[in-house]
Amino acid sequence: MRTVTRTADPWRDTDVVDERAARFAQGTTGIVALLGVIFGWPLAWALMSAQLLIGVTLGRRFCLPCAAYFVLVQPRFGEGPLEDSRPPRLANAMGTAFLGVAAALWWLGAEPAGTALGALVAFLALLSASTGFCVGCKIYRLTARLRGIPPRRHDRIDP
DSSP states (O other), X not given: OOOOOOSSOTTTOTTEEEHHHHHHHHHHHHHHHHHHHHHTOHHHHHHHHHHHHHHHHHOGGGOHHHHHIIIIIHHHHOOOOEEESHHHHHHHHHHHHHHHHHHHHHHTTOHHHHXXXXXXXXXXXXXXXXXXXXXXXXXXXXXXXXXXXXXXXOSSOOO
């Protein structure tokens, strides 16, 4: 296996994220959410929601899709373009909430509403993973602009 030089340490430089890592995680979320919809597994939504919550609160080291990407995929293919980590973090927080609510609705007897919410998360996560269009990221950028928060530029990283 070849040695990959990283411009940003995935575990310490948390203000940036490899663009492909975010898409890998979104793909994982989308597939798990879709499996929950197809097979009627609200437990899949609850587990994915818990995993997203752990990743958002404790960091990438405890996020299973993140760890899989940074340990297995990135060393083989190299580091992708770096981007601001705040928009994907908000998208993950939104996914946490919506998948948790989808599971709760299912278990409370509102299966159609839970399934619809799970399907929405699956659609948006898979859309983001396949095209790069992240609705949660766009919401973050819009609200940040309205609050006067400037976008970060990460042309060069000084670890």
